[in-house]
Amino acid sequence: MTRHLLGLVAQLLATLVVATVLIFLVLRVLPGDAAVVALGLNATPEALAQWRALHGTDRPLLVQYGEWVGGMLRGDLGTSFVTGRELTPLVADRLQVTLILVGLGMLLALLAAVPLGTLAAVKHRSPWGTVIAGASQVGVAIPNFLVGVLLVSYFAVRLGWLPAGGWTPPAVDPAQFWRHVILPVVALGTVQAAIVTRYVRSAVLEVMREDFLRTARAAGHTRGSALVRHGLRNAGVPVVTVVGVQLAAMLVGAVVVERVFVVPGLGSLLVDSVAQRDLQAVQSIVAVLVLVVVVVNFLVDFLYTVLDPRLRVAAR
Amino acid sequence: MSTPTGPVGPAVPGRPAASDGTGHAPALAVDGLTVRAGDRTLVDDVSLTVGAGERVGLIGESGSGKSMTALAVMGLLPDGVTATGAVDVAGERDLLARGERRLAPLRGSLMSMVFQEPMTALDPLVRVGAQVAEVVRLHDGGCSRQRAAERAVALLGEVGLPDPEHAARAYPHQLSGGQRQRVLVAMAMANDPALLVADEPTTALDVTVQAQVLDLMGELVARRGTGLLFITHDLAVVSRVCERVLVMKDGAVVEAGPVAEVFAAPRHPYTRGLLAASDLTATDERGRLFTVETADGYRPGGAARLRGADVSLRQVEPPGGPAGPGTDDALIRLHQVTKRYVRSRGSVLHAVTGGRAGQRARTVDALCGVSFAVAPGERFGLVGESGSGKTTALRLLAGLDTPTSGTVEVAGVRLAGPGPDGWPGGGPAGRAGRVQTAGPRDLARVRADLQMVFQDPMGSLDPRMSVGEIVAEPLLNPANRRGLEEAATAEGRRELVREVLAAVGLPVDAGRRYPHQLSGGQRQRVSIARALVCRPRVLVADEPVSALDVSVRAQVLNLLSDLADERGLTLVLVSHDLGVVRHLCDRVAVMRAGEIVEQGSTEELWEAPQHDYTRRLQAATPTLARTAR
Numbered sequence: 001m002t003r004h005l006l007g008l009v010a011q012l013l014a015t016l017v018v019a020t021v022l023i024f025l026v027l028r029v030l031p032g033d034a035a036v037v038a039l040g041l042n043a044t045p046e047a048l049a050q051w052r053a054l055h056g057t058d059r060p061l062l063v064q065y066g067e068w069v070g071g072m073l074r075g076d077l078g079t080s081f082v083t084g085r086e087l088t089p090l091v092a093d094r095l096q097v098t099l100i101l102v103g104l105g106m107l108l109a110l111l112a113a114v115p116l117g118t119l120a121a122v123k124h125r126s127p128w129g130t131v132i133a134g135a136s137q138v139g140v141a142i143p144n145f146l147v148g149v150l151l152v153s154y155f156a157v158r159l160g161w162l163p164a165g166g167w168t169p170p171a172v173d174p175a176q177f178w179r180h181v182i183l184p185v186v187a188l189g190t191v192q193a194a195i196v197t198r199y200v201r202s203a204v205l206e207v208m209r210e211d212f213l214r215t216a217r218a219a220g221h222t223r224g225s226a227l228v229r230h231g232l233r234n235a236g237v238p239v240v241t242v243v244g245v246q247l248a249a250m251l252v253g254a255v256v257v258e259r260v261f262v263v264p265g266l267g268s269l270l271v272d273s274v275a276q277r278d279l280q281a282v283q284s285i286v287a288v289l290v291l292v293v294v295v296v297n298f299l300v301d302f303l304y305t306v307l308d309p310r311l312r313v314a315a316r
Numbered sequence: 317m318s319t320p321t322g323p324v325g326p327a328v329p330g331r332p333a334a335s336d337g338t339g340h341a342p343a344l345a346v347d348g349l350t351v352r353a354g355d356r357t358l359v360d361d362v363s364l365t366v367g368a369g370e371r372v373g374l375i376g377e378s379g380s381g382k383s384m385t386a387l388a389v390m391g392l393l394p395d396g397v398t399a400t401g402a403v404d405v406a407g408e409r410d411l412l413a414r415g416e417r418r419l420a421p422l423r424g425s426l427m428s429m430v431f432q433e434p435m436t437a438l439d440p441l442v443r444v445g446a447q448v449a450e451v452v453r454l455h456d457g458g459c460s461r462q463r464a465a466e467r468a469v470a471l472l473g474e475v476g477l478p479d480p481e482h483a484a485r486a487y488p489h490q491l492s493g494g495q496r497q498r499v500l501v502a503m504a505m506a507n508d509p510a511l512l513v514a515d516e517p518t519t520a521l522d523v524t525v526q527a528q529v530l531d532l533m534g535e536l537v538a539r540r541g542t543g544l545l546f547i548t549h550d551l552a553v554v555s556r557v558c559e560r561v562l563v564m565k566d567g568a569v570v571e572a573g574p575v576a577e578v579f580a581a582p583r584h585p586y587t588r589g590l591l592a593a594s595d596l597t598a599t600d601e602r603g604r605l606f607t608v609e610t611a612d613g614y615r616p617g618g619a620a621r622l623r624g625a626d627v628s629l630r631q632v633e634p635p636g637g638p639a640g641p642g643t644d645d646a647l648i649r650l651h652q653v654t655k656r657y658v659r660s661r662g663s664v665l666h667a668v669t670g671g672r673a674g675q676r677a678r679t680v681d682a683l684c685g686v687s688f689a690v691a692p693g694e695r696f697g698l699v700g701e702s703g704s705g706k707t708t709a710l711r712l713l714a715g716l717d718t719p720t721s722g723t724v725e726v727a728g729v730r731l732a733g734p735g736p737d738g739w740p741g742g743g744p745a746g747r748a749g750r751v752q753t754a755g756p757r758d759l760a761r762v763r764a765d766l767q768m769v770f771q772d773p774m775g776s777l778d779p780r781m782s783v784g785e786i787v788a789e790p791l792l793n794p795a796n797r798r799g800l801e802e803a804a805t806a807e808g809r810r811e812l813v814r815e816v817l818a819a820v821g822l823p824v825d826a827g828r829r830y831p832h833q834l835s836g837g838q839r840q841r842v843s844i845a846r847a848l849v850c851r852p853r854v855l856v857a858d859e860p861v862s863a864l865d866v867s868v869r870a871q872v873l874n875l876l877s878d879l880a881d882e883r884g885l886t887l888v889l890v891s892h893d894l895g896v897v898r899h900l901c902d903r904v905a906v907m908r909a910g911e912i913v914e915q916g917s918t919e920e921l922w923e924a925p926q927h928d929y930t931r932r933l934q935a936a937t938p939t940l941a942r943t944a945r
Binding site: 125210211212214215216217218219220221222223225229230233234307308309310 | 390392395416417420421422423424425428429431433436438439440441442450451454455487489500503504
């Protein structure tokens with residue numbers, strides 16, 4: 001078990017090294033000199049050289065990479081080429097917002113998808129099962145910004161119950177925070193709920209055919225209690241996989257919902273930084289996103305071994 | 317000698333079933349049970365009784381409705397299948413009328429069931445001790461977790477698991493098939509049920525394990541006075557376990573009575589047919605097994621004499637004779653063959669981080685120095701239990717895999733062996749030198765000469781190809797058309813396919829059908845036709861009948877005999893069933909754990925086995941002859 005855990009951590013670290021090298025190289029190779037972007041096409045060569053010296057882009061690549069990674073290890077993401085501001089507090093602030101949105105969105109999705117998907121599987125022969133399966137099909141097809149726009153036009157514009165956009169950090173005013181967070185979370189969560197419902201349904205359908213559920217019934221369980229006691233945990237393994245993949249997708253996908261609700265998330269910051277050719281900001285934000293995705297994958301891998309003893313042995 | 321005397325064991329021969337005279341309600345009383353799926357009738361008006369403590373066998377082939385009967389009794393019928401009639405268990409009346417909520421509490425306490433497939437019947441995520449304890453607590457809410465866990469350990473000990481405390485902490489995948497079936501028996505017996513239903517509980521197990529599990533079940537039910545309804549397709553197993561037997565065909569019971577009586581003097585033609593087809597020691601005057609259709613000439617217990625005649629008849633034929641070929645004229649030769657599989661650690665990163673990947677890699681020695689030779693025209697059998705290495709040996713023969721060391725020669729082609737400058741044949745076991753393998757051209761020659769028939773006829777036929785296409789496919793490879801010039805044209809191939817389909821006894825229009833439209837026996841005939849279409853000299857069959865019903869098994873074995881005779885084929889047959897090999901083969905090699913423990917002529921080996929393992933295997937193989945004696 002410990003060996004397996006160490007292996008997973010090593011895998012995590014190796015992924016991070018490869019990812020940072022790739023991010024760094026890709027951004028250097030891309031056309032568009034950061035100095036020219038910052039100073040404009042008419043800048044004098046002297047001015048450009050001065051800018052490069054100031055930001056250190058004239059030094060060897062290896063030195064630049066080492067400085068960047070070394071800084072990140074100390075928690076310093078560098079300074080923005082465009083605004084000259086420290087990136088670490090800015091990214092931390094934005095990341096917190098995105099993590100709250102994505103975390104609450106997935107929580108909402110799971111709270112809806114697990115019972116609905118299970119119900120759809122158990123009742124797969126009855127109209128209810130068909131209704132849920134059909135609804136989740138439709139849900140998958142709807143983009144989340146459309147859900148966002150519909151929510152805004154109804155609950156914010158027509159009914160005026162909730163603000164149409166904006167953001168209040170939870171530490172500043174909890175009540176305002178919740179008022180602002182509800183609509184974007186629902187917009188993110190409903191689409192995810194639809195996707196995860198479909199996976200839960202098929203996982204539960206699969207597990208309902210298993211011999212051990214029949215054994216459980218032969219031992220005195222009813223259909224329902226056999227499924228709860230022995231079926232759901234077995235169905236959990238494939239669902240955990242999907243939730244992991246979807247979390248990673250939501251992290252970046254949240255940018256659309258962030259735009260609709262004018263929420264200052266990490267995705268918006270990334271898009272803005274790309275538009276401004278803020279090389280330093282882009283590479284640091286992407287590195288942070290990679291870190292989050294890799295950690296999520298690590299947790300998913302670890303959760304497998306918690307759920308399934310067979311994988312523990314294979315991993316040992 | 318052939319006079320039936322009662323079944324072995326503490327049986328009470330001829331005891332009437334319904335009322336056992338002691339005033340106890342019977343363990344199971346089924347009256348007029350009919351099971352339907354839509355407008356199809358799966359079980360038609362079946363009535364049966366299992367007295368308290370009585371052991372009753374229910375036999376029949378696939379589709380006879382025997383499993384549906386059991387599931388109906390337990391209230392576990394699949395969705396869309398309905399049952400009518402009356403089912404009483406130990407005085408509890410009319411179970412069919414109860415809903416799931418009122419029936420579930422009776423399952424696992426009053427009646428319980430053991431299923432066929434132990435590998436998948438336990439929850440893979442829960443320790444087996446906890447699964448047994450769960451059954452205890454499910455029916456005794458007052459039982460503490462602690463007490464239930466202790467009871468589980470006691471039960472696991474009772475079903476003969478060594479070190480039950482340790483076993484209780486194991487997950488199902490850490491146990492063997494036989495051990496898992498013991499756990500399932502422990503679960504079924506946990507609450508002292510009045511009725512135990514066992515549906516083919518040992519079919520998926522090796523013969524020696526099967527014998528142990530059967531003995532265990534017999535002993536447990538006898539000790540606790542549990543009524544047993546034992547469902548199987550295997551008549552020999554019934555004769556080992558049961559006192560009374562019911563024979564089902566097409567959803568109805570056609571014959572019932574004490575085992576000794578039914579097996580010695582069957583009244584219904586179908587029972588007689590099943591018995592004849594199951595008896596691998598009995599043959600007709602042509603040396604062929606009886607089938608349900610030809611069963612008229614069959615007389616239970618009269619087998620030995622006919623068999624003797626058969627042997628003397630056959631000894632004339634094969635040129636090599638049962639003494640085994642010299643190494644010169646052998647068609648197939650394996651010399652000191654070893655095969656070591658290395659299980660890799662999987663991830664590249666483990667190799668990087670662990671640094672000891674090579675050292676940690678686990679090796680499995682599937683074959684450790686196996687040698688045998690098969691003469692042209694000979695029928696050679698490989699017998700062994702799962703994991704003995706018999707399938708690995710076949711894969712090497714067919715050139716599907718290469719040995720770690722040793723020499724493999726088939727039909728004059730050296731598939732693998734030491735190179736010209738290499739070490740002398742044999743060499744020390746392990747990796748003492750590089751094995752040189754045959755090139756693609758030589759492999760193609762071997763495959764034209766050696767064809768295989770596999771165990772699972774459904775899995776080994778492409779479901780999207782018609783039978784005609786499947787059988788013609790080997791002919792599309794020019795290497796397989798040596799001496800068959802007509803196969804170069806589509807019309808010529810069609811003609812060859814028609815011919816071979818007729819030879820394996822399939823109807824003329826079979827070529828246009830698809831595998832799912834055929835029965836299991838017909839599918840295996842298609843596999844055989846596909847193997848024979850390019851006129852090979854060697855036919856290798858890997859468990860060709862173990863997935864088939866008894867009556868079909870006899871037909872397919874006869875077909876193999878006929879084809880081997882007509883076409884002068886050399887047969888290599890792999891089977892776990894000593895009986896099948898004994899019937900078909902001249903010479904046998906017994907394999908265990910990658911080694912041949914004994915080989916010799918079939919009769920010698922059967923009459924006077926030298927190795928202890930062969931004797932154990934023989935003793936564990938259930939035979940009808942033993943009951944009839």
